[in-house]
Amino acid sequence: MTSVRAWDKTRVIVAPVVFGLACLGIWQWLVVAFDLEPYVLPSPGAIGEQFTDNVGLIAKAASATALNSLYGLILGVIVALLWAGTAASFRLVREASAPIVMAASVVPIVALAPVLYAMFGQSVQTARVLIAALAAFVPVYVNTLRGLLTVAPIHRDLMRVYAASPWQITRTVTLPGALPFFFTGLGIASSVSVISALVAEYFGGPVDGLGRAITSAVSSSRYALAWAYVVGAVAIGVIFFVATSGLERVSLRRR
Structure with missing residues (x-):
């Protein structure tokens, strides 16, 4: 029984690694077999070489993007x-804010970024942080x-029968019931905040971050380097997702 459980845990790690290596092998074979030009699709070997040779630059650019994403994620959450919390307590607020939230969910970054850069200036990171915050706000708000609102009325009625105060009802019934929904929204927000901050970097602001680095590499025809910067962006997204998943696991376990 113990060996079966150990194999199940190992398979969770081994299966994605094997699948990923297989995909990289097929990718490398396609590039070599069809003699694809780097501007069409560089090989994993070339991308890996550029990543190794420029790991310091990639880490510096990734740290700038990660900080903007993190600040935006925290602000949005x-x-x-x-x-x-206010919308759940007051129906009028909930109904009045619904159109605003819907509008915020469909605002295109390509249109919003230049406007925010004009408002706050090109020399500061404010626009990028606000764009990441807006992207993180919507999934967290909707899911939370x-x-x-999902808690069954019978549970609240039972607490009132036991003379529980409104705060006790909130702490013991409402918040624990909403926690899984919150973490669902947080998991989505952790990814979209990175994507939004990265895209916002294409349209101005300080000369740092992965978005500007990718643009610069492509403009100088260094396509493998551009893909290496993309790998850095993927690493940020994975780190954010793993961190939020770990936080969810710890919080739900304590509950």
Whole structure:
């Protein structure tokens, strides 16, 4: 029985690694077999070589993008939680804010980024942080609000029968029931905040971050280097997702 469980845990790690290596092998074979030009698709070997040779530059650019994404994620989550709590408590706020949230969810970054750069200036990171915050706000707000409203009325009525205070009802019934919904939104937000901050870097701001680095590499026809910067962006997204997943696991286990 113990060996079966150990194999199941090992398979969770081994299977994705084997599949990923197989995909890289097929990718390398396609590039060599069809003699693809680097501007069409560079080989994994060339990308890996550029990543190794420029790991310091990639790490520096990735740290700038990661910080903007993190600040935006934190800001978006805080605003979303406050807004969701208010909307769950007051129906008027919930109904009035629905069109605003819907509009925020469909705002294109390509249109918003230049406007924010004009408002706050090209020399600061404010626009990038706000774009990441807006992207993170929507999934956290929607999922948290749904969680707060999902608690069955019978559970609240039972707590009132036992003379529980509103805060006790919130702490023991409402918040625990909404927690899984919140982490669902947080998992989505952790990814879209990185994507949004990265895309915002294409349209201006300080000369740092992965978005500007990718643009610069492509403009100088260093396509394998551009893909190496993309690998750095993927690494940030994986780190954010793993961190939020770990936080979810610890929080739900304690609950």
